Amino acid sequence: xxxxxQSPKYLFRKEGQNVTLSCEQNLxxxxxxxxxxxxxxxxxxxxxxxxxxxxxxxxIAEGYSVSRExxxxxxxxxxxxxxxxxxFYLCASSPTGGASHGYTFGSGTRxxxx
Amino acid sequence: xxxxxxxxxxxxVFEEAPVELRCNYSSSVSVYLFWYVQYPNQGLxxxxxxxxxxxxxxxxxGFEAEFxxxxxxxxLRKPSVxxxxxxxxxxxxxxxxxxxxDMRFGAGTRxxxxx
Numbered sequence: 096x097x098x099x100x101q102s103p104k105y106l107f108r109k110e111g112q113n114v115t116l117s118c119e120q121n122l123x124x125x126x127x128x129x130x131x132x133x134x135x136x137x138x139x140x141x142x143x144x145x146x147x148x149x150x151x152x153x154x155i156a157e158g159y160s161v162s163r164e165x166x167x168x169x170x171x172x173x174x175x176x177x178x179x180x181x182x183f184y185l186c187a188s189s190p191t192g193g194a195s196h197g198y199t200f201g202s203g204t205r206x207x208x209x
Numbered sequence: 210x211x212x213x214x215x216x217x218x219x220x221x222v223f224e225e226a227p228v229e230l231r232c233n234y235s236s237s238v239s240v241y242l243f244w245y246v247q248y249p250n251q252g253l254x255x256x257x258x259x260x261x262x263x264x265x266x267x268x269x270x271g272f273e274a275e276f277x278x279x280x281x282x283x284x285l286r287k288p289s290v291x292x293x294x295x296x297x298x299x300x301x302x303x304x305x306x307x308x309x310x311d312m313r314f315g316a317g318t319r320x321x322x323x324x
Contacts, residue, residue, distance in 0.1 A: 099252075101252075104250075130314075135218065135316060135317075136316060137299065137314050137315055137316035137317050138253075138299070138314040143310075145310060183250075185252055185253070187252075187253075189310055191308075191310060194303035194304075194309060194310050194311065194312050195241050195258075195260050195303075195305075197243055197255045197258055197312075198255075198312060199255075200245075200252035200253040200254070201252050202250075202251050202252045203250065203251065203252050205250065
């Protein structure tokens with residue numbers, strides 16, 4: 096079955112460490128997205144990519160970095176510059192050509208700073 | 210740019226009662242509208258979407274929503290809820306530009322169905 100796989104499901108980070116969250120899709124979608132979810136704040140866009148080797152900052156990109164070397168993969172690195180990284184992170188994808196298809200979401204990674 | 214306001218952060222209801230989750234949007238252009246559901250510790254799943262045509266849209270799990278252009282609303286309804294409908298619900302909006310993939314989400318409404 097086609098879908099989006101996020102790993103790991105739970106991740107613990109020590110202060111000052113960088114961590115990388117994985118997102119892989121086999122839907123042949125061109126566009127991919129990373130969102131951060133905090134209680135009561137909905138989804139906030141971190142980064143998005145509409146094509147391989149290209150990506151743009153979203154609303155809260157500071158302290159995060161991404162790469163898009165393959166169509167199927169869009170990993171997110173949470174750097175030590177992100178002061179409050181504890182949150183639920185969601186990856187999504189969609190075909191290009193407009194948003195009428197909606198997004199397909201992964202099952203998320205819960206990151207906790209210890 | 211588009212934005213979405215979900216008018217209720219929490220909605221408690223009893224099992225088998227009807228429910229309405231309210232969503233208003235703001236946009237200077239024509240839009241697509243979506244409702245997603247999120248169960249605990251999971252991703253979002255598409256419930257239904259309005260693209261064009263009939264303003265009453267039916268989705269999965271017995272949910273439906275009505276697009277009201279004059280009131281810029283897209284409220285979600287279910288005539289009789291089940292315990293299993295307990296989840297968080299997100300309204301989302303996107304403009305209709307062919308090359309636009311940007312989608313804006315509301316803050317979410319937590320629906321709790323009590324026995």
